[in-house]
Amino acid sequence: xxxxxxxPQPARLRNLLDAEIAADLRSHMIGDGPDAIxxxxxxxxxxxxxxxxxxxxxxxxxxxxxxxxCRGGIDLSASFELAIKDEATRQSxxxxxxxxxxxxxxxxxxxxxxAGRCRWELAEADFEASCQxxxxxxxxxxxxxxxxxxxxxxxxxxxxxxxxCQDDGTPDLVVDKHEFVCVPYRLDLEAxxxxxxxxxxxxxxxxxxxxxxFLLSTIADVLKSAGVSDPSRHLHxxxxxxxxATPEIRGQAGAPVPxxxxxxxxxxxxxxxxxxxxxxxxxxxxxxxxVRSGYVACDTKSGQIIDETRPATRARTHNTVDEQSxxxxxxxxxxxSYQSIEPTTxxxxxxxxxxxxxxxxLCGQARALSVGTSKKDYGAARIEFETPVDVNETEVAEExxxxxxETFWVVSDVxxxxxxxxxxxxxxxxxxxxxxxxxxxxxxxxxxxxDVLQQFARTRRIESWSSAWSLPRPSLIGLVAGSCGRLKxxxxxxxxxxxxxxxxTSLEFQGLGLRTVEGxxxxxxxxxxxxxxxxxxxxxxxxxxxxxxxxxxxxxxxPVACSLExxxxxxxxxxxxxxxxxxxxxxxxxQVGKPTASQLxxxxxxxxxxxxxxDRASFVHWIDRLVATPNRADKWPDRALRVLKExxxxxxxxxxxxxxxxxxxxxxxxxxxxxxxxxFASEALRAVLDGCIRxxxxxx
Numbered sequence: 031x032x033x034x035x036x037x038p039q040p041a042r043l044r045n046l047l048d049a050e051i052a053a054d055l056r057s058h059m060i061g062d063g064p065d066a067i068x069x070x071x072x073x074x075x076x077x078x079x080x081x082x083x084x085x086x087x088x089x090x091x092x093x094x095x096x097x098x099x100c101r102g103g104i105d106l107s108a109s110f111e112l113a114i115k116d117e118a119t120r121q122s123x124x125x126x127x128x129x130x131x132x133x134x135x136x137x138x139x140x141x142x143x144x145a146g147r148c149r150w151e152l153a154e155a156d157f158e159a160s161c162q163x164x165x166x167x168x169x170x171x172x173x174x175x176x177x178x179x180x181x182x183x184x185x186x187x188x189x190x191x192x193x194x195c196q197d198d199g200t201p202d203l204v205v206d207k208h209e210f211v212c213v214p215y216r217l218d219l220e221a222x223x224x225x226x227x228x229x230x231x232x233x234x235x236x237x238x239x240x241x242x243x244f245l246l247s248t249i250a251d252v253l254k255s256a257g258v259s260d261p262s263r264h265l266h267x268x269x270x271x272x273x274x275a276t277p278e279i280r281g282q283a284g285a286p287v288p289x290x291x292x293x294x295x296x297x298x299x300x301x302x303x304x305x306x307x308x309x310x311x312x313x314x315x316x317x318x319x320x321v322r323s324g325y326v327a328c329d330t331k332s333g334q335i336i337d338e339t340r341p342a343t344r345a346r347t348h349n350t351v352d353e354q355s356x357x358x359x360x361x362x363x364x365x366x367s368y369q370s371i372e373p374t375t376x377x378x379x380x381x382x383x384x385x386x387x388x389x390x391x392l393c394g395q396a397r398a399l400s401v402g403t404s405k406k407d408y409g410a411a412r413i414e415f416e417t418p419v420d421v422n423e424t425e426v427a428e429e430x431x432x433x434x435x436e437t438f439w440v441v442s443d444v445x446x447x448x449x450x451x452x453x454x455x456x457x458x459x460x461x462x463x464x465x466x467x468x469x470x471x472x473x474x475x476x477x478x479x480x481d482v483l484q485q486f487a488r489t490r491r492i493e494s495w496s497s498a499w500s501l502p503r504p505s506l507i508g509l510v511a512g513s514c515g516r517l518k519x520x521x522x523x524x525x526x527x528x529x530x531x532x533x534x535t536s537l538e539f540q541g542l543g544l545r546t547v548e549g550x551x552x553x554x555x556x557x558x559x560x561x562x563x564x565x566x567x568x569x570x571x572x573x574x575x576x577x578x579x580x581x582x583x584x585x586x587x588x589p590v591a592c593s594l595e596x597x598x599x600x601x602x603x604x605x606x607x608x609x610x611x612x613x614x615x616x617x618x619x620x621q622v623g624k625p626t627a628s629q630l631x632x633x634x635x636x637x638x639x640x641x642x643x644x645d646r647a648s649f650v651h652w653i654d655r656l657v658a659t660p661n662r663a664d665k666w667p668d669r670a671l672r673v674l675k676e677x678x679x680x681x682x683x684x685x686x687x688x689x690x691x692x693x694x695x696x697x698x699x700x701x702x703x704x705x706x707x708x709x710f711a712s713e714a715l716r717a718v719l720d721g722c723i724r725x726x727x728x729x730x
Contacts, residue, residue: 034431035089035200040049040165041365047111048108048221048407049106049107049108049218050106050107050108051104051105051106051587051590052105052107052585052587052590053582054579054581054585055590055591057579057696059073065680065696066599068696069539069594069598069696069698070368071099072101072265072594072596072597072601073101073102073104074098074099074100074101074696075098075099075597076096076097076098076099077096077097077098077099078094078095078096078097078340079094079095079096079097079140080093080094080095081093081095081426082657088273089520092174092300092483095615097139097140100147101200101590101593101594101597102147103589103590103593104590105334105586105587105590107153111398111400111410112124112593114479117135121163122163122164122167123260124152124160125159125161125163125456125640126160126164127152127161128151128155128157128160129157129160129161129164130317131150131151131152132150132151132157134148134150135147136148138558147360157315159394165377171228176556187343188518196572197255197719204447209383209385209466210381210382210383210384210539210540211381211382211384211387211418211419211420212377212380212381212382212385212418212419212420212539213379213380213382213387213392213393213415213416213418214283214377214378214415214416214417214419215275215377215378215380215414216278216375216377216411216413217240217245217275217375217376217377217378217411217412217413217415217417217619218375218376218411218412218413218414218415219371219372219373219376219401219409219410219411220373220410220411220412221373221407221408221409221410221411222344222346222371222372222373222408222409223236223240223370223371223380223401223402223408223409223411224236224368224369224370224371224402224403224404224408224409225237225239225240225241225244225370225371225401225402226402226403226493226494226495227492227493227494228492228493229493229495232364232365232366232367233345233366233367234366234367234368234369234403235369235458236368236369236370236371236402237492238277238323238340238341238343238371239274239275239276239277239341239376239548240275240371240376240401240462240587240640241548241550242272242273242274242275242378242547242548242549242550243273243545243549244401244402244415245275245399246265246272246508246547246548247399247403248297248397248399248413249261249265249270249272249380250262250265251397252328252392252395252397253270253390253413255395255579256390256391256392256395257390257545258386258389258390259391265547266547268540268546268547269383269386269400270380270381270383270386271381271383271539271540271541271547271549271621272378272380272381272547272548272549273379273380273381273442273549274378274442274549274552275376275377275378275395276325276376276377276378277325277339277341277374277375277377278374278376278377278464279325279326279327279337279338279339280327280336280337282377282658283376283377283378283379284324284325284326284327284338284339284377284704285325285327285328285439285441285554286324286325286326286440286441286512287321287322287325287326287338287512288308288310288406288439288484288486288512288514288559288560289309289320289322289376289488289512289513290308290309290310290311290349290486290514290560291306291308291309291321291486291565292306292307292309292318292319292320292321292610293305293306293309293319294307294317294318295309295318295319295322296320302435305564305565305567306321306335306504306564306565306566306567307564308559308560308562308563308564308565309486309558309723310484310486310514310515310516311560311561313694314334314564317577323340324339324340325338325339325340325560326338326567328558328559331558332558332562333557333559333560333561334559334562334566335559335565335567336566337568340370341372341374342371343370344369344370344372345367345368345370345371345373346367346368346370347365347367348365348366348367348368348669349364349365349366350363350364350365350366353418357581360613367443368403368404368596370402370408377495378549380415381539381540382418385420390539390660392415392418393415393416393417393418394414394415395414395415396412396413396414396415397412397413398410398411398412399412399413400568406659410506414672429526429527430524430526431521431523431524431525431526431527431530432520432523432524432525433518433519433520433521434518434519434521434527434530435483435517435518435519436516436517436519436534436555436556437514437515437517437555437556437557437561438514438515438516438553438554438555438561439513439514439553439554439555439557439559439560440487440509440510440511440512440513440514440515440552440553441553441554442511442541442549442550442551442552443490443492443494443506443510443511443550443551443689444460444508444513444542444543444550444551444553445506445507445508445509445541445543445544445545445550445551446459446460446463446508446509446542446544447459447544452549453504453505453507453508454505454507455489455490455507455508455509456514457482457485457487457509460509461480461482461517463542463543464517464537464542465477465478465479465480467533467537467542468519468530468533470523471527471533471536472530472533474521474522474523474525475522475523476522478516479519479521479522479523480518480519480520481517481518481520482516482517483515483517483518484515484516485513485514485515485516486513486515487509487510487513487514487515488509488510488512488513489508489509489510489595490506490507490508490509490510490511490555490630491505491506492505493505508543508550514560522610526541531556531681534555534556535555537553537555538552538553538554538555539552540722543555548662557597566572568592568689574617574675580698580700580702581699581700582699582700583699583700585617588699591698591699594696594698595696595697595698595702595706596660596700596706596709596710598695598696599692599695599706599710600644600713601709601714602692602695603690603710603717604717606690606717607690607714607717607720607721608721610690610721611721611722611724611725612725613688614689614718614721614722614725615689615726615729617673617689618670618673618674618722619667619668619669619670620667620722620726621667622729623668624665624666624667624670625665625666625667625670625726627727629662629665629666630723630726630727632636633719633723634720634723636648636649636652636715637719637720638716640712640715640716640719641712641716642712643681643711643712645712646678646679646681646712649678650675650678650679651673653674653675653678654675656671657671676717677689678715680713681708681711681712681715682707684711684715684718685707685711685714689718690718692707
């Protein structure tokens with residue numbers, strides 16, 4: 031029992047972000063343009079390698095392979111968080127990390143062959159002071175004292191928060207479910223977030239939103255800092271509920287696309303203008319394809335969709351490391367992949383009862399947190415609360431009704447249980463739960479009868495794993511967000527239409543089914559979006575606009591930027607020499623059979639020696655002797671030697687349009703084009719002449 035039901039141990043080192051290059055250099059490499067792609071490719075190069083026999087140390091036959099390697103000289107920076115509140119323990123850990131980082135000499139693969147040499151250091155850390163601090167922790171036998179982590183208050187889950195709270199006998203807060211306010215929050219993902227939904231083989235798939243479950247511990251801390259003595263009690267009785275965080279669309283939280291929306295077959299999802307048909311409004315679904323996924327933002331009054339989006343996800347591959355050898359090994363798991371949400375902005379809201387909201391000041395509060403799984407590598411985020419807003423009730427005429435036809439739209443998964451207490455996704459259980467709530471809220475003698483006139487519903491099953499217990503968590507089975515339909519509600523007695531509307535509005539924020547505190551069970555009733563027959567969707571252009579500033583010599587990234595520029599230009603020069611060899615031959619005014627093969631061989635020997643500007647003098651001297659020898663000069667076309675001499679004497683002549691035109695070639699540094707022209711003048715001439723010699727040899 032101690033192992034199985036003990037509180038999960040919180041991670042002490044978390045929010046370890048990926049090491050990144052400097053921001054000024056990174057701004058040149060973000061985007062889908064050809065220049066940005068080429069600059070990213072210049073960060074790495076391919077090197078030939080072989081497999082070595084472990085017994086003999088010799089290269090194994092028929093095992094030639096190529097290894098992609100990163101260029102040296104690049105400065106990478108990353109950040110991490112030590113979840114330790116005790117200052118003395120925190121300083122000891124930082125001192126140990128500072129000294130340990132100085133001992134790292136290399137990382138990555140092929141370290142024994144000399145690759146991966148590096149220097150690690152913690153920014154703003156004093157190495158000498160860290161050494162002295164560690165020496166003070168040593169006893170007479172020169173053994174480090176055990177650093178006891180005293181941060182028992184660190185909580186990673188709501189269960190830990192509940193265990194630490196003691197019952198002081200104070201009565202629970204009486205919650206009026208019709209009197210509440212909404213506190214919007216903004217969740218900025220600073221790193222990819224892995225929200226595991228299912229595991230397929232060695233790949234863990236992710237959700238495209240952040241469930242409120244991952245925000246409960248942070249919400250409890252915020253409430254505690256705002257003066258609430260027992261946050262867990264308010265979360266238990268439903269006076270505080272948190273919604274799922276969904277992608278931000280034009281400043282508002284996106285809602286899942288209703289399953290009743292379809293588009294014409296063959297219409298691209300990425301078209302600038304899209305016509306979506308609403309089958310729930312009576313449109314024929316023949317020849318249409320369901321939209322199925324994504325999030326929409328719509329006008330609150332008309333219901334017209336103003337924009338839609340789909341969060342970007344990416345799969346990253348990892349490998350397990352054997353503790354003994356500290357090397358990747360398949361014996362302890364092998365290779366696995368995490369699918370994650372790319373860094374973006376999400377939005378949601380808190381539902382707080384009015385009596386509690388009057389005691390809180392949440393606007394402007396911000397917290398750093400980790401969401402999802404594998405928090406050492408994923409999930410770094412920041413949450414910020416905004417100004418609370420009152421829920422506006424829809425103006426409805428006062429009248430008595432005995433039945434009502436209403437649409438419903440599930441905006442977060444609805445989790446229900448059947449009579450056998452088994453989790454189910456049946457729409458009948460959702461209808462029964464709604465009827466039960468209407469009976470209680472309206473104080474009816476009998477539950478109303480609800481018939482499903484039309485439905486577009488699907489099921490979702492979310493699987494997860496408890497690392498603390500080493501056991502799978504219960505599966506979350508329910509109606510998937512986006513399910514919608516039309517209901518007919520028949521009351522056994524006449525009721526006020528205004529009261530029914532007020533009750534349904536309350537249910538939109540309070541939720542139906544299980545785990546509503548965590549954001550599940552949110553349903554919208556009578557939304558105008560579902561009453562429109564079609565939607566003309568014009569998505570906004572979300573391509574990121576980057577301001578690329580040329581890196582000057584004062585920047586710390588200048589040496590790396592120069593190295594990347596050289597790699598890009600060198601690759602382009604050799605590619606241009608091979609692709610345009612025929613044009614270069616015409617520019618040199620060579621002819622068929624002239625120059626002869628013997629003269630081409632002599633020219634090649636001179637071209638090989640052309641390494642710098644200083645080597646051009648001997649090249650010009652060779653051309654002058656060639657012109658002075660009639661029987662050798664006759665083997666060249668009339669003006670060929672004169673054009674060749676002009677190219678050799680003038681280093682900038684090779685950059686003419688008739689040869690290598692560098693107009694539009696990418697640069698990163700300030701004045702990089704002129705510097706690279708002088709630096710690669712000899713190499714460009716050598717590449718052009720070598721390509722011309724090969725082309726003339728094929729045609730001669």
